[in-house]
Every structure is written in C-alpha cells, then in structure tokens.
Amino acid sequence: MTLLTQAGIASLQICFYGAGSMAEAIARGLINKKLVEPNRISMLNRQNEERLNELNERYGVQTIVQGSSNEAYLREADIIFLAMKPKDAAAAIASIQPLVSPKQLIISVIAGLSINAIEKLLGGKGAVVRAMPNTSSTIGLGATGISYSDNVTPQQRTITEAIFSSVGINAVVDESLQQAVTGVSGSGPAYVYFFMESMIASAIELGISEASAKELVVQTVLGAAEMIRYTGEEPAELRRKVTSPNGTTHAAIELMRENQFLETVNKGVKRSAERAGELGAEIERSITE
Incomplete structure (x- = not known):
C-alpha cells in the first residue's frame, strides 16, 4: 500500500451503521494497523447503549454516548459501512437515504444483500461496494471477497482494497460469485x-x-x-x-x-x-x- 493511499485513508471519516462483531473486527483492524485514528471512526446501533460504551472504552471510537448524533455521524462520513443484521437491513438502509450523498462510499458487509438492492434503498445515491469478510479480520488474518458498483471510482477501489488488506487478504470478484465467497470464506x-x-x-x-x-x-x-x-x-x-x-x-x-x-x-x-x-x-x- 502506498504512503499516498495510507495518508488518504487517515484523513477520512468512517461510520459503521451496526456495531456487531463484524463491524468491530474491521474497526479494530483499521485501528491496530494505524490506518485511521479512533476518533475518526463512529459506530452506531439502534438502541444498545451498553454496547456503544464498551466499544468507546475498548477502542476510543465515537458513538452517540460522546454527545453527537447518529445523523451527524452519517452525514459527515466519507465511508459508511452497512453492518446491520440482514433482517433489519431494508428498513435501516431506507431510513438513512435522506442523509446519504453521492460523494460517499457505501460498503456493505451484509450477507446476501445485492448491490442493486442497496442502490434501490438509497435512491441510486452513492458508490456501492459489496464485501464479504470473515471474523478472522479481527486479528489481521481475514479473507474478503469484494465487488463494486459501476459508480465506484478507481480511488475508492484503491481505498476499499487498502482497508480490507489491513485486516487480511482480499479478492475482487464478480458479484455473481459473492454467495460462493460467503459459503467458503465468510462462514x-x-x-x-x-x-x-x-x-x-x-x-x-x-x-x-x-x-x-x-x-x-x-x-x-x-x-x-x-x-x-x-x-x-x-x-x-x-x-x-x-x-x-x-x-x-x-x-x-x-x-x-x-x-x-x-x-x-x-x-x-x-x-x-x-x-x-x-x-x-x-x-x-x-x-x-
């Protein structure tokens, strides 16, 4: 990874919508590799304040407990990770449509959710990445399959691959193979x-x-x-x-x-x-x- 890419990531605001084990694994990898300062990472969930407190104390990431709002974190983010449970995904993604702008990069780690579905839920806004990492990302030994929408720029591709390289290896695959990636390395x-x-x-x-x-x-x-x-x-x-x-x-x-x-x-x-x-x-x- 070039110093330019590393510096580029360091200047970004990253928001995780969903604060479960996968979001934690990626955030931890980014922090451990010193790609992003913890105060540039925000994490939000629907209502589990105890979990948010735990993540702030453990990593120094920002949450609503620190005084800002979920809406502000989402609006200010350069990259939004969609990391909620599949059953909650449609309603949750649709609810943030007014807060998302075309300049933001959307990275989904939701099993089975297609790029087309995400684009529909967001009203066609933004560049969308579909990724299937596994929890070994927590210790830097993850394996991630990555697929891109047509709106993802070359720079956003480089940043995406640098992020997932910081938590293991990654392979760019056609979206039609994402289910296979889930079956092999995701699970x-x-x-x-x-x-x-x-x-x-x-x-x-x-x-x-x-x-x-x-x-x-x-x-x-x-x-x-x-x-x-x-x-x-x-x-x-x-x-x-x-x-x-x-x-x-x-x-x-x-x-x-x-x-x-x-x-x-x-x-x-x-x-x-x-x-x-x-x-x-x-x-x-x-x-x-």
Whole structure:
C-alpha cells in the first residue's frame, strides 16, 4: 500500500451503521494497523447503549454516548459501512437515504444483500461496494471477497482494497460469485472451529486432559495451515505425504471417506452459499412489498 493511499485513508471519516462483531473486527483492524485514528471512526446501533460504551472504552471510537448524533455521524462520513443484521437491513438502509450523498462510499458487509438492492434503498445515491469478510479480520488474518458498483471510482477501489488488506487478504470478484465467497470464506472459520471442537472432544474421550487436548488441536491446525502457506504445496499432496499405506492416518482418512466427510463439507459450503441467496431474496422482497 502506498504512503499516498495510507495518508488518504487517515484523513477520512468512517461510520459503521451496526456495531456487531463484524463491524468491530474491521474497526479494530483499521485501528491496530494505524490506518485511521479512533476518533475518526463512529459506530452506531439502534438502541444498545451498553454496547456503544464498551466499544468507546475498548477502542476510543465515537458513538452517540460522546454527545453527537447518529445523523451527524452519517452525514459527515466519507465511508459508511452497512453492518446491520440482514433482517433489519431494508428498513435501516431506507431510513438513512435522506442523509446519504453521492460523494460517499457505501460498503456493505451484509450477507446476501445485492448491490442493486442497496442502490434501490438509497435512491441510486452513492458508490456501492459489496464485501464479504470473515471474523478472522479481527486479528489481521481475514479473507474478503469484494465487488463494486459501476459508480465506484478507481480511488475508492484503491481505498476499499487498502482497508480490507489491513485486516487480511482480499479478492475482487464478480458479484455473481459473492454467495460462493460467503459459503467458503465468510462462514469458513466456523467450519474449522466445528472440526476442532470434534477433535478436542475425541482427544478428551481418549483420556487426554481438556487443556492438553485444546493445545494439541490448536497447534495441529495452525501447523497444517502454515505448512500449506510455507511450502506452497497443495493440501492433497501434503496429505498424501503423511498418509502411509495401511498406517494410522490412512485408517482414519478411509473411515472419514466411508462416512462421507468430503460430501458433507461440500454440502455444507453449498448450503451456506444458498442461504446467503435466500437472505438476499428475503430482503429484496421486503423492499418491493
């Protein structure tokens, strides 16, 4: 990232409409990477003042608790992140239409919500980005799929990619692939946690203490991921290297195959992608009703 881009981001006002875990993850990443001073970031939600207090105390971001209004934060923002729950999205986005101007960049991290739907809700105002980050953004190891509306300028693209690069990696994709991104990397960390839960439970059943089980599993998953990144080899090739014929790993892998492990993962990823589409369709129906 160039110093010019870094300086450009530092001068912006950023407002998060929605103060949940994803908004916190991105804000935390921006602050930790020192791209934006905390007092240039505002966060708002519908009514949870306790949550806003917590975010102000933890990061130094601005909220209505500090004396300004949500309307002022939205009007003054150069970038507005739409980070509310999908079920609240249509009404919430429509409600800010009078406050939004064409010069603002709108970045949505709402699963399933299309650029077209956002443009309709905002009356065609503004440049719109649709992004699907994951919660690993909190520690700078996120993975984000990014899609742009036609109104997004080259400078706004550069700034968007710099923001998401500050919390991990990103890939610019055609919007038609955003549901797939949700199924793979958006929901992906939870699949890995679920697998780890199962491994830890198995270790405990075999007599290993809970603390040791967790430590062994965390290091195993971390080491496996790093091996792929460090060596550049394909996961399948690394798996073959540690799977001796008729050995212990071979026995486990064969049993997993017989119990349709691959098919189950495949179906899970596809179901997540499908659900993202369903959520988007539900929001779009609520717009036209």
